[in-house]
Amino acid sequence: MSIDRLISEIKSKIDSVETGVKSQEVGTVVEAADGIAKISGLSECLASELLEFENGEFGIALNLEADTVGAIIFGNFKDIKEGDSVKRTERVLEVPVGEGVMGRIVDPLMNPIDGKGPIKADKNMYIERKAPGVMSREGVNQPLQTGIKAIDALTPVGRGQRELIIGDRQTGKTTVAIDAILNQKGKDIKCVYVAIAQKKSKIAKIVKTLEEAGAMEYTTVVLSGSSDSAALSYLAPYTGAAICEYFMDKSQDTLVIYDDLSKHAVAYREISLLLRRPPGREAYPGDVFYLHSRLLERACRRNKKHKGGSMTALPIIETQAGDLSAYIPTNVISITDGQIFLDTGLFNKGIRPAIDAGLSVSRVGGNAQIKSMKKISGKVKLELAQFRELESFAQFASDLDADTKAKLDRGARITEALKQGQNKPIDASLQGAWIYFVTNGHADKLELSAIGATEQAFYKFLTASKKDLLKDMEVDWDEKIQKELDKAIKEFQSVHARS
Secondary structure, X not given: OOHHHHHHHHHHHHHHOOOOOOXXXXXXXXXXXXXXXXXXXXXXXXXXXXXXXXXXXXXXXXXXXXXXXXXXXXXOOXXXXXXXXXXXXXXXXXXXXXXXXXXXXXXXXXXEOOOOOOOOOOEEEEOOOOOOOHHHEOOOOOEOOOOOHHHHHHOOXXXXXXXXXEEOOOOOHHHHHHHHHHOOOOOOEEEEEEEEEEOHHHHHHHHHHHHXXXXXXHEEEEEEEOOOOHHHHHHHHHHHHHHHHHHHOOOOEEEEEEEOHHHHXXXXXXXXXXXXXXXXXXXXXXXXXXXXXXXXXXXXXXXXXXXOOEEEEEEEEEOOOOXXXXXXXXXXXXXXXXXXXXXXXXXXXXXXXOEOOOOOEEOOHHHHOOHHHHHHHHHHHHHHHHHHXXXXXXXXOOOOOHHHHHHHHHHHHHHHHOOOOOXXXXXXXXXXXXXXXXXXXXXXXXXXXXXXXXXXXXXXXXXXXXXXXXXXXXXXXXXXXXXXXXXXXXHHHHHHHHO
């Protein structure tokens, strides 16, 4: 062996020896209070990097300033004091996800809080992830049925869509979202309900409703309680999105509810003001639009070349006195593909769900409806909008012409026909048959008080004796199916008249 070769082998052996010594940047807490820490000595720290404090708690670096790093702290921040050491982890926050998360209640760090033991995770997912690009997306043309007549007929939701649910406090926003989850039973859609700064008693009732309906089998609840820190409320929706992305990467369809993003923006404002970021409009930081856009842009339907699957997002926003032009509502309206507006006036009149047909819109429209519903529901929105306008004028008129009176009567019956009980989703084919019944004048001679009972009797009749017709309506709509439905309605009316 030559001397040169021997020297090169010795050098390579020396280079491959691990001494066990690693360099690690360690900083010091300069200031700690209200879930925020200012740290000096972390000159190489990166934005959104995970930091480990001396007491074992973790935090995320949000502010990178000339001399200090501003970080939010998860968990118990009261034990963190000035002078404590802080270590860089050189990684961003990720959470454990897997099939085992279904049916569980977790906090935003994916710690189980339902008393059912540890969660079996398949992998870790970053809570922040770049949204799929345009070339990997596919058009939204598959319906995601909510089971709510007023939505599936007027403002349909498609798989991969972002449809905002907006309205004042106590107008039924959460009920609409929970009904959408209940309606996914047997449809192979994984659901995630993200509760942001919500009362735990309220979430306990929601979980009970989901369990009683058998919906918790395919649902995960991510809970940040009203008594939890602003940091956890800030993280919660991103954790929900990460869970959905795990299943989307497996080519599955998912549904995520963010309840609600108003509280999420408030939590972020609190964090930002504590970190002394400059306040902007309504004291929100300048990047509050980016906060929600980077979250909601992750919802999409991917094409088969990029694994397929979809994430449908139903964010909720709470308005003050129905003001859609406020800062956060306008931000989220501009990011989403439409909105379902719940009106306090309609709610107080007993019209539930209190969906305002004039202010609600779906930018996907008929592409997110089955063929029969698309054909049947075409004129419902127009008739409802006309009815609302005529109704406001008619109260001042002493006598009305026959045409106006007929429109008012038809509008009143459509409004009554679209009413629906809480947590009682309805199959799409049954919805379509009932709307066809009403819009074609078959309910015109009924008393308003009798419409609800007639609807239930009609559903029972169809499910008992017209199953084949309902199956055909789920996949197609043509002249033959229309004639079959007309025949079924006549048969029902003769049976119903005798009873």
